[in-house]
Every structure is written in C-alpha cells, then in structure tokens.
Amino acid sequence: MKSVIVNLILTTALWAVCPVGAQQWANERVHDRVAPTEEAPHISFAGKQSMKKQLFRSTSASVTADFSCQSTGSAVTVWEEDFDDGAEGWTLTDAEDIVWELKSTTGDKAFSAIDPDDTQSLFIKGPDQIFKRGIATATSPQLDVPANAMLKGYVGFSQNMDNYCRLHISVSTDAFATSELLWNSGDENGEKPWRWHEFAVSLEKYAGQQVQIRFTYTAGSDDDMNVGGYVGDFTIDGLQITGVEAVDQVEVATGEEIAFADMSTGDPTAWQWSFPGGTPETSTEQNPRVYYTRDGVYDVTLTVSNADGSDTKTRTAFVKVTGVAPVAHILPPATFRYSETRLPMVAPLVGVQYHDNSTGYPTSWQWTFGGVSPESYAQVTSNEENPVVAYNFLHQQSVNLQVANEHGESEDATDVSVEYSGLITNFEPGDQPTTFDMEDWGTFPGTNTIGITAYAEKFSKPSRPILVFGAYVYFVTASATSLTDQIADVGVHLYTSENGLPGKKLDSTWWRVFELDTPSGSTMVGTAFEFNPKVIDDEFFIVVDGIPEKNDSVDVSFAMADFRDHGNTAYMYKDDQWVDVSTYFPAGANHTSYLIMPSIVHSVMSPIPTDRGPLVVGKEAGTSKYPFFSIYGYETPIESSADWCRVVGQPNGLTLDTLLVSYDRLPDGIDERVATLTINDSISTYDIKVTQSVNGVSAVEAVAQAPATLCPSVFDQEVTVQLPEDSRRLMVVDEKGREWYSRELSDVERQVTVDASGWAPGTYFFRVLGNREVIVVKGVKR
Known part of the structure; x- marks a missing residue:
C-alpha cells in the first residue's frame, strides 16, 4: 500500500552554531534542476543554511511537544542531485572494465518521463564476459542529515539481470571504514523488465550527523565469492535528502x-x-x-x-x-483444492470458518451458503464478517458474499468442494500441466545446471486437522543412460511451514529414477510416495529433491501449471536458500504451482444433527443415546472428566454410531453438575458436554421409548419406516453422507413408506429426528 510518512523532527543543540564542516558543505556544488532565471533562481547556500537552522533547532531546558508529517505539503528538500551539471563532488571509482559515465537517457528509459527538465543521469554497465566482472563505486560528498530524514531517488535496471549484477546503496559516517546497507536491487519486486525503481530509505538514525552515500556496482545472486558484477546496467537519478516542516493536516x-x-x-x-x-x-x-x-x-x-x-x-x-468502495473477495477455509473439481476443499459436518478478504474496508456483510442447511436446496445467510458454518451436504456447494460501505458495494461468488478425503492440488480450473524449457540450462522443474536442487509446493492450513498419507508427483520425463543416474534416489518429503518457507521435515520416501512413472500416451500418471500418516493442522509443504543434475544422458522433470499472474505456490532451493518462483522468472511468466497431489483425510467428528446442543439429563441414573459421526472412527475407552458419567458399549465399526452415555443418580443437595466426554480419532478431539440437572429430562423414558424400525430391513423397491412418538423429521443418507430422502413429519404420523426404487444398491441410514433424540436405523438396498 502507498505510504505517507509523517515525520516529527527531534531537534538537538548540535546546530546552535554553524558546525564544523559547514563551510565545506557550502562550497560543494549543488546541482539544481534548472538554470538560474528570474522565475527559477538557484537556491543560495545562505538559503539552504537558513532552512537547515529550521530543521536543526536548538533546544530549551524543558521539553516542548510538537509534530508534523512527511507528505507532499510537508517535505523539505535539504539536498538534491540529478547529475545534470555533472558529478562534481562525487568520487567515482571504476573497475578495470566497468566505468561510470554521465549519459542522456532516451526512449523507454528516459528519466524525463519523471523529471521533464532532466538532461542526463549517472550510468554504469558491466562487460559481457564473466571473466571481466568487477566492483565499482560512486561516493557522494559529505552531506548533512536532519532529524527523520529520508534518502529518495530512482534507479533504472532490469531484475532479469539479478543473477549477474546488483546495485547496493550504503551510508557511512566515517569514510566507509564502517557502513550500513540501505537498499539492494536484489530485494526489489514487481515487473522484471527494465524500469525505473523509486526508492525511499530512512536516515533517521543519522540525524545531526554528516554522512556519505555510496552506490556500489557488485556481484549478482550467482556470485557466492562476491568477485563482482557483469552484463547488467544501472542508471541513477533524482536523488534527494528530505526533512519535514509543520503542516495543519x-x-x-x-x-x-x-x-x-x-x-x-x-x-x-x-x-x-x-x-x-x-x-x-x-x-x-x-x-x-x-x-x-x-x-x-x-x-x-x-x-x-x-x-x-x-x-x-x-x-x-x-x-x-x-475511503473507497469495497471490492468483495472470499477467502475460503482452505485454499488448496480437491483434485477432481479444482475447487477449494473444505470438511463436511464440522464448523469451518470463512474470512472476508475484501479491500476497501466494508462495514456490512451478507453471506449466502448452499449445502449448510439440513434442508435440501435451502440456503443459509450470515451477516458476520468471518462466519463459521457446518456443511450438511457433500461435493460442490456455492458461496456468495456481498459487502458494502458508505462509498458503494461489491459482490463475490465461488464454489467449494465439501469432501471427507481425497487428493488435493493447487492447480486451478483451466491450468494445464507443462514444463518450462530453460534451453541450455535444463528443464523447470527438473534437471538443470543453474543450481536448483529441490522444489517445494506450499499447501494452506486445512479447514480441519488432516492426516497426510503421502503424495503423488506427476513426472513428465524420467530417462537416464548412465547407471549412476538411473539409480539416483528422487525423494519426496513432508515439511512443516516456518515463516512461509519449508521448516521441519516430518517424513520422507524415495524412488529411483528408473522406477518413476511417466505419461501413458497423453494421460498423466502420478508416482505415489507414501508417508507414515502425519497429522497436519497448519500450512505445510511437499518437497521434491534428488533429481540428477542436467547432463547429456539424463532427463528428469515433473509437471507444473502454466505460468499465470497470480496464485504462486511454488518454491525452489537455489544458492542455499528457498526462493519464491514468482520472484525469479521474467514478468508474465513468474507464478505457478507444481503438479503435486497429497492424499489427505479430514478429521470429521460431529453429533447428528450437526446443530445438536450439549446433552442435558435428569437427576435419576440412566443412559442416553447420542448419535455421533466420525469419518476416521474413534479410540476407546472415551475419556471422561467425571466418574459419574461414562460411555458404555463398543463402537459399531461404522462412521455413524450411537454412543450410549451412562450416568449415576444426582446426589441429593446438588442441583447440577457437568462432565466432559473427550472423543479422540487420533487426529483431533471432540468434547461432548453432559449436564445433569434436577430440571433435566429423565433419560430412562427416552431409552424406553419405542425405537424406529424398518420393514423390510433389506429392500428392493420400497421400505416402510415405523416411527416412535414425537418424530418430527425423517432423513435418509448413504455411507458417504449423501442425502437420498428428507421429509417433515406431522404429529400423528407413525409410519412412512419410502420409494427406494431409484436408489443405488448399498447401505442406508434412516435418521428419525425427535424432540429430544435422534434414532438411526440401518437398512440395505439390494
């Protein structure tokens, strides 16, 4: 975002009199942007000294508070250099084949687009031969620094040359016996081709001192020995040191x-x-x-x-x-995608949180969700900024967000895939698997000669904790002539994320080059790398390494998405550090994702129905039924925080089970007590709160109530459901949680005949929702 810097000048007593060196400062040539005229005269040294006295005021015995801002109206230029009058006062140190020169810029590189009166700039270019590379410096005269000063200016260069050369800007108070690096061209982002880069760095810590500024033409990212730079060029212009003065607003x-x-x-x-x-x-x-x-x-x-x-x-x-009108943008609970749909993948039944990622600071939100309501095709709305919802239906579901503030409104919509488990990817709809030919340097991602030794694909924090079982990597080529390359171990590793880069290695597996799967005709085939299942509840990486270095007899590569202008998830290990791929390749070809698909399962544990509240029971001892879903099962015995409450019975081995919660009689003199049952599926935990109260409903009656029955339990065309009293709704779902039937029940209905002729063969769960419990009966369609 654009920054306006508000500077408040801390004055000192250093400038009660003209300091030593001021005369030297006065005698140095100040290069003005225009020739002296009546309309635009040179600023005399006396004028600059007067200004300096304002910026370096003497102090009084007691403190006086004051402040201002460094904005367009408050900035005060205390020194400037545009090289139009030459480089008088500068010390230009050349290398043997690298020479500083004053040069008029033209065409797309003309500085006159920024300063119409500009005539020339300071320029340096390296030789084309690597053996001629070197280091050259341009050092300013001594400069006085006011409090909260900024050094500003422009450097023109191409980031595509970063491998070969860089420009550093540093500052020193002792003729560069010591110095501080202020700016490095290698840290710049944005468009890669040649352009003017504006910089602004703080000189605040040098307030009241004299400094020199140095520009250093030096080695690029590929020069570990810092021998020097070559090939690339840099142009410098529009330098200023600024202070501030008071403004009203x-x-x-x-x-x-x-x-x-x-x-x-x-x-x-x-x-x-x-x-x-x-x-x-x-x-x-x-x-x-x-x-x-x-x-x-x-x-x-x-x-x-x-x-x-x-x-x-x-x-x-x-x-x-x-402010401005907001621009709506939905941030799903997880940004990695289900491989079959390439839509963001979220867990069903459990609460997952959406975030408003809009710009422009909206003040109101209107969310609309499909698949969340227990009713088919009904939609759920929310006015929260970052709502939490639980999906009752699987697969593709819609999400819509409308945002507004006093300046306007905006809308965004997306679809998500609601899934228990599957393969995940960062490939977006429309992405095509490909590789990038780096010509003589090799293939990206794959064998190369530029020192890329590993590749990492970043995956977002999941919507719920997950188990990662392994990953598929889609290799495009895997050929080698020499035995050494054929038996090279290509490794795939699961890493944590630390500060947005691969952190701790959690597990690994390897295949040799000759064992890697490659496309069968035009069909991509993934090579499976299995892990010991690991629990993940944060951002994570899959790392590929061990690919042999490029030579005449080896060709190993795997697929990535076409380059795009957004959504980079790919990293590479080069020069002993992880590099974001989007910052490396030329503009327009610098964002991508690798075709790497981890295999995951969500931890999904939920009562049925999903909005069921805490379990409240009466004072008499008894047993309550608590329908509970867990895609990955649960460990026994279930932990209880109190001896008087426990889960009895054994798991039924299905994803949907009915827990039997048994409890003792509430002691006399106690009105209420609470216990917590903690269910563990080895991935995460779920707590069931059990409240026993003198005002609770006795579970003895609930257990004694006539259960629902199916006639027949194994059916072909239709099945009749016998209903207990107080039944208010009947739902039928299959083993994957997909709904096949739903109906609200009247108070007097005791049986319902369901047409099952269109159902697929398999096991079905008939859920009868009552006023105080849910009864689940299993049936089989032949």
Whole structure:
C-alpha cells in the first residue's frame, strides 16, 4: 500500500552554531534542476543554511511537544542531485572494465518521463564476459542529515539481470571504514523488465550527523565469492535528502499508512501518542506508524516527557481519511483444492470458518451458503464478517458474499468442494500441466545446471486437522543412460511451514529414477510416495529433491501449471536458500504451482444433527443415546472428566454410531453438575458436554421409548419406516453422507413408506429426528 510518512523532527543543540564542516558543505556544488532565471533562481547556500537552522533547532531546558508529517505539503528538500551539471563532488571509482559515465537517457528509459527538465543521469554497465566482472563505486560528498530524514531517488535496471549484477546503496559516517546497507536491487519486486525503481530509505538514525552515500556496482545472486558484477546496467537519478516542516493536516486514504515522527524539543525520553480511530490507537514509540479504516477527521495527541517535566500537543483534525468502495473477495477455509473439481476443499459436518478478504474496508456483510442447511436446496445467510458454518451436504456447494460501505458495494461468488478425503492440488480450473524449457540450462522443474536442487509446493492450513498419507508427483520425463543416474534416489518429503518457507521435515520416501512413472500416451500418471500418516493442522509443504543434475544422458522433470499472474505456490532451493518462483522468472511468466497431489483425510467428528446442543439429563441414573459421526472412527475407552458419567458399549465399526452415555443418580443437595466426554480419532478431539440437572429430562423414558424400525430391513423397491412418538423429521443418507430422502413429519404420523426404487444398491441410514433424540436405523438396498 502507498505510504505517507509523517515525520516529527527531534531537534538537538548540535546546530546552535554553524558546525564544523559547514563551510565545506557550502562550497560543494549543488546541482539544481534548472538554470538560474528570474522565475527559477538557484537556491543560495545562505538559503539552504537558513532552512537547515529550521530543521536543526536548538533546544530549551524543558521539553516542548510538537509534530508534523512527511507528505507532499510537508517535505523539505535539504539536498538534491540529478547529475545534470555533472558529478562534481562525487568520487567515482571504476573497475578495470566497468566505468561510470554521465549519459542522456532516451526512449523507454528516459528519466524525463519523471523529471521533464532532466538532461542526463549517472550510468554504469558491466562487460559481457564473466571473466571481466568487477566492483565499482560512486561516493557522494559529505552531506548533512536532519532529524527523520529520508534518502529518495530512482534507479533504472532490469531484475532479469539479478543473477549477474546488483546495485547496493550504503551510508557511512566515517569514510566507509564502517557502513550500513540501505537498499539492494536484489530485494526489489514487481515487473522484471527494465524500469525505473523509486526508492525511499530512512536516515533517521543519522540525524545531526554528516554522512556519505555510496552506490556500489557488485556481484549478482550467482556470485557466492562476491568477485563482482557483469552484463547488467544501472542508471541513477533524482536523488534527494528530505526533512519535514509543520503542516495543519494530512490527507490519506483508508488503509494508507502514516509514519509519525517526533518534532519535540528539549530531549524527551518518553513518548505517549493517542490516535483515536487509528490502528493502533496508542503508541509509546518515538515514531510510530498508524493507519485508519474508516472515513473521518481525526485528532492526534502527543505527550513527551523527561526528568525535567512533560508537555502535550494536540493537533485537532490533523488526519483526514477518505475511503473507497469495497471490492468483495472470499477467502475460503482452505485454499488448496480437491483434485477432481479444482475447487477449494473444505470438511463436511464440522464448523469451518470463512474470512472476508475484501479491500476497501466494508462495514456490512451478507453471506449466502448452499449445502449448510439440513434442508435440501435451502440456503443459509450470515451477516458476520468471518462466519463459521457446518456443511450438511457433500461435493460442490456455492458461496456468495456481498459487502458494502458508505462509498458503494461489491459482490463475490465461488464454489467449494465439501469432501471427507481425497487428493488435493493447487492447480486451478483451466491450468494445464507443462514444463518450462530453460534451453541450455535444463528443464523447470527438473534437471538443470543453474543450481536448483529441490522444489517445494506450499499447501494452506486445512479447514480441519488432516492426516497426510503421502503424495503423488506427476513426472513428465524420467530417462537416464548412465547407471549412476538411473539409480539416483528422487525423494519426496513432508515439511512443516516456518515463516512461509519449508521448516521441519516430518517424513520422507524415495524412488529411483528408473522406477518413476511417466505419461501413458497423453494421460498423466502420478508416482505415489507414501508417508507414515502425519497429522497436519497448519500450512505445510511437499518437497521434491534428488533429481540428477542436467547432463547429456539424463532427463528428469515433473509437471507444473502454466505460468499465470497470480496464485504462486511454488518454491525452489537455489544458492542455499528457498526462493519464491514468482520472484525469479521474467514478468508474465513468474507464478505457478507444481503438479503435486497429497492424499489427505479430514478429521470429521460431529453429533447428528450437526446443530445438536450439549446433552442435558435428569437427576435419576440412566443412559442416553447420542448419535455421533466420525469419518476416521474413534479410540476407546472415551475419556471422561467425571466418574459419574461414562460411555458404555463398543463402537459399531461404522462412521455413524450411537454412543450410549451412562450416568449415576444426582446426589441429593446438588442441583447440577457437568462432565466432559473427550472423543479422540487420533487426529483431533471432540468434547461432548453432559449436564445433569434436577430440571433435566429423565433419560430412562427416552431409552424406553419405542425405537424406529424398518420393514423390510433389506429392500428392493420400497421400505416402510415405523416411527416412535414425537418424530418430527425423517432423513435418509448413504455411507458417504449423501442425502437420498428428507421429509417433515406431522404429529400423528407413525409410519412412512419410502420409494427406494431409484436408489443405488448399498447401505442406508434412516435418521428419525425427535424432540429430544435422534434414532438411526440401518437398512440395505439390494
């Protein structure tokens, strides 16, 4: 986001008189952007010195609070260099084959697009031969730095040359006996082809000192020995050191960061800021950064103090914030995709959370979900910003989000795949499997000569904890002539994520090159790499390594998605570090995903129905039925937090079971007690809260109630369901949770005949929902 930097100048007594070196500063040539005219005269040194006295005010005995902002209206240029009058005062140190020169830029590289009056820039280019590479520097004269100063300027270059050369900007107070790196061209992001890169770096820590700035043409990312750079070129122009002066108000957009800085006098040692309506609303930093999410005009207050006292300054209506209409965007509970549909994959039955990822700071939300209501085709709505829902139906389901604020409204829609288990991928709809030919350097991803030794595919945190059983990697080629390459071990590994990169290795498996599966005709075939199942409840990686280095007799590669302009999930290990693929390849060909598909199963444990509340029972001893679903089963015995409450009986071996919760009589004199039953499926846990109360309903009656029955239990065309009293709804689902029948029941119905002629053969579960319990009966369609 665009940043507006609010600087408050901490003044010192250093400039009560003209400092040593000021005359040298005065005698150095200042290169103005235009020739002297009546309309645009040169600024004399006296004028600059006067300005400097404002920026370096002397202090008084007690503190006085004050602040301003470094915005368009407050910035004060205390030094500038555009090289139009040459490079007087600069020390230009060339390498043997690398020479600094002043050059007029033209065409797409013309700096006149930024400064119409510009005539030339400082330029350097490396030789084409690697053996001629070297290091060259351009060092500024001594420069005075005000408090909260910024060094700004432009460097023109192509990021595609980063392998071969880089430009560093550093600062020093001791003629570069020591120095600090301020900027590195290798850290820039964005479009790769040649363009002007604007930079702005803080010189705040050098306030009141004299410094020199140095530009260094040096080695690129492929030069581990720092011998120097070659091939690429850099152009430098529009340099400035700026300070700030007081303004009455700063105008920003919602979300636009403001970097406040202290302008107080008297050497304060403590700061207390107040930003009502801002984020954060308070700070004790000297120069905090704040942003606002709502329209309005906001006051800012600063209190400064030291051993001699304190002072407070409030600027009324100092920050004016103007918002924009929001742009809706849905962030699903997980962003990896079910391989069969390439839609985001979420778990059924259990609560999963959606997040509003809209821009523009909406103030109202309207979500609409399909597949969440127990009723077929009914939709569920929510006005929460980040709602939690539980899906009652599997497979493709719709999600819609409408957002609004005072500036307008927007809408986004997506579909998700609701699945218990399956293969997952980061391939999006429309992605085609491919490889990238790097010509003489090899194939990406695969055999190469540029030092890429491993590949990692990032997968998002799942919507529920999962077990990862292994992964399929889709190799395109796997050929080798030499025995050494044929028996090379290609490994696939499961890694945790640490700071967005592969962290700890959890498990591994290997195949040799000659054992890898490759396409059968035009059909991709995955090679299965099995793990000992591991529990994952966070972002994770699948890493592929061991692919032999490119030579004349080996060709091993696996598929990736076509390059696209978004959604990078691919990383590679190069030069002893993990590199985001989207930052490496040229613009327009720098985002992708590898065709790697982990095999997972969600931990799905839920009462039936899913919205069933805690179990409440009466004071007499008894046993209650509690229908419970677990896709991965559950461990026994079930843990209980209290001796008086327990689960009796054994699991039925099916995903849908009826737990029998047994409990003792409530002792006299106690009105209520609570126990927690903890169910563990080896992936996660689920707690059932059991409350026994003198006001609860006796479970003896519920157990004694006549159960539902099927006639016949094994059927062909139709089946009759005998219903107990208080039955209010009948549902029929198969073993995968898919609904085949649903009907609301009247108070007097005691049996229902269901037409099952269109059902597929298999096992079905008839769920009879009553006022106080759910009865589940199993039947078989032949």
